[in-house]
Amino acid sequence: MPVLHNLVSNEELKARMLAETEPRTTVSFYKYFNIDDPKAFRDALYVALTKLKVFGRVYVAAEGINAQISVPASQYETMKSTLYAFHAQLNNLRMNIALDDDGKSFWVLRLKVRERIVADGITDDTFDASDVGAYLKAAEVNAMLDDPEAVFVDMRNHYEYEVGHFDNAMEIPADTFRDQLPMAVDMLQQDKDKKIVMYCTGGIRCEKASAWMRHNGFENVYHIEGGIIEYARRAREQGLPVRFKGKNFVFDERMGERISEDVIANCHQCGAPCDTHVNCLNDGCHLLFIQCPSCAEKFNHCCSPICMEELALSPEEQRSRRAGRENGNKIFNKSRGLLSTTMHIPEE
Template identity: 30%
Template sequence: MTITISTFYVFTAIDPNQLITEKAWLLDVMKQHHILGTILLAHEGLNATICGEDAPLEACIAAIKARYDCDFRQTLSTHESYPFHKAKVRIKPTLVKLGAEIHDAEQVGTYLSPREWNELLQQDDVVLLDTRNVYETHLGTFKGAIDPNTRKFNHLPAYTLEHLAHAKDKKLATFCTGGIRCEKYTAWLKEQGFTQVYHLEGGILRYLHEIPEEESLWEGSCYVFDDRVAVKHGHAVDREASNCPNCGHTLTAKDLTSEHYVHGVRCRHCDSYPPSNYDLLEQGTTH
């Protein structure tokens, strides 16, 4: 069996008083088409990673687009089985929690396609920032990227003000898993006076889908919020990546050789990153 996985987000106004109704509708359309995965629902739109067989998935996506009178670009991949166990719709106060006020969320940074991204990163005076959390960056990132070592996305504004003030007049290139975190973050950056702000359209997932490994500037694998754990170029599953069942931190093959690792019990990250320190379901969304 081949299962197609669709990752997408869309900003569209939804009446806050109708969120419970919309949750019920989304769950119904997912179950009708035998679709599994997670949709985050807020007054500002949808953020999702869902999966199913090709034709039912296409029908589900078409129904969602018609329901909200919107269009969006998906990042698609395939897997030999369902990477989710249930159909879930979660109502959230916001799709991604930046932790800082944004006055105009539509004034985002300049979108770059994966190939335009490669061209930018070859230029001088570019500050490259990974906006994801430490349990994600542990598995991989772009060559030369700054890792802010954050445990939650809403820690990023404070990090930026403390460590990146020097970059306000430089080219600041940002990236995340699927693109939605950078939508919020780049809008905030522009309000803070950063003048040349860019972000990778479609995020790492689109980059790994479109850029051949021999042309890639990516190193390692990309954490995803489902049973695959992490993917590499072409969205091939990284079979060596896993999660600690105790603290939730990502694990590489090297982590499994640590003297602090006990299979199914704990890992070398447990003391530094207890579960209360971050929320793996924060999900700069589902992606």
């Protein structure tokens, strides 16, 4: 029986990936469909993707699949045909190819079974996730941006919105998608008769959000097909203006794809224009925040003098100081002026 999980250390796997000479393609995809046996589906898919040297993060649930992966360029077409043939619902699955890609996004394949492919917190048994809003292609998105009766709603987390968004898009200022859904319904009550256009990174969150809005009585609901990634790709291919400004945050080692040259965010330490997300280098912190090159040098890639001090200690002293202290990937929330202790969990 084949091994169905990784047995090598992260350090070794990352070193192997960085030593590769063949370029890789980073791609994301998702599909809502019924999977009767997610565990068996997961195991068979793990074997198939491992044979093609695919790295990345894939979630499987009874409601479908959600994946962000990298694949050797020579195996890309084989990977597509493998997925298309793997299940009838995956035939001709839309692939969102990364826009700003150095191929170094992942170094191991992690394929997990979850309750949901996107944690939504929905407990209403009458909710129909397939009753989604209308898809919008790139040209239609640009037309909607000029429509005074259209309201664009960003269904990404606050730190994603901070570095890039459509002009005048509504921010739903929550740390998680599950918190955003009820908040969006409340915030949009006064716009119930307008055209509600929802968007996200690759489409998976805004598609479900559009169904949730329809479930809550909103009738004119739309969402951008393939999210920001597909919109920007198609707009460029068709010679259309790309109206998204700034960076598109992504949940891999890159932490961002450059969509436009606009820098709309600021360093969280000095306030200089900057949209580069980093994690605090101190193992006892790992805060996700925006840091400019000057502050990275000044603070030794840490978020604060306290973390600088801790990082300078011996490994034994660092472990002693962290003992019993709650830790996890934390996120800076500029609206609170403090960090949020919400875990940095990829949702797309």
